Amino acid sequence: MFFGTVRHSLDDKGRLAIPARFRYRLDGGAMIARGADRCFVIYPTEEWTRLAGGIRYAADAPGAHRDFMRAVFPNSKPLELDAQGRFRLLGDDLKWANIQGTAVLAGMNNVIEIFAEDTWDALQAGLDPGQLGDLAARARAVHGVAGAEAPA
Numbered sequence: 001m002f003f004g005t006v007r008h009s010l011d012d013k014g015r016l017a018i019p020a021r022f023r024y025r026l027d028g029g030a031m032i033a034r035g036a037d038r039c040f041v042i043y044p045t046e047e048w049t050r051l052a053g054g055i056r057y058a059a060d061a062p063g064a065h066r067d068f069m070r071a072v073f074p075n076s077k078p079l080e081l082d083a084q085g086r087f088r089l090l091g092d093d094l095k096w097a098n099i100q101g102t103a104v105l106a107g108m109n110n111v112i113e114i115f116a117e118d119t120w121d122a123l124q125a126g127l128d129p130g131q132l133g134d135l136a137a138r139a140r141a142v143h144g145v146a147g148a149e150a151p152a
Helices: 020-026 045-053 063-075 091-097 117-125 129-142
Strands: 005-009 015-017 030-034 040-044 086-088 102-107 112-116
Touching: 020 040, 030 045, 030 063, 040 045, 091 112, 102 117, 112 117
Parallel strands: none
Antiparallel strands: 005 102, 015 086, 030 040, 040 112, 102 112
8 A cells, every 4th residue: 555745856867766665566567657637647567457457448438438548548658667766757748747856756545646746735735624524425435435425
C-alpha cells in the first residue's frame, strides 16, 4: 500500500526519484500512465493488469470508453528505474502535467499519483474538511462497500 506525500525536485536531466518507502512495491515492475487532473499514475504490475484486463477495445463501445482508452494506453509505458530509484519524464510529459522543478508523489493506497507541485497544492486547498465524511461515503458507495450509501 502507498500512503503519504513526498515532494521531490527533478534533476537537471528530468529525472524524479521514487522514495524507498514506495519503491518496495514496485519490485515486480510497474507502468506509468497519464491520469485525471493532469497527473501521472504509477501502477504496480498487478494493478495495471487489473485495469487493462477490465478494458477491451470494441468499435461499438461508447465514445467515453474509447476516449479513456485513447488517453491512457497510448500514453503509458513501463516504469524504468535506475540504480538510485529515479525515472525520467520527457519534455512532452513534463509539459502535459505542468511539472516545473518540483513534483509531488502521493500514495493513493494501490497506486502512486505524481502531480506538479502547484496542481497538488491547489487540489488540497480545494478540499473542504467539512465534506470529508460525505466524500468518504461516496467513495465507499462507488467501490461497493457494504452498507455504504452515497448521499443525495
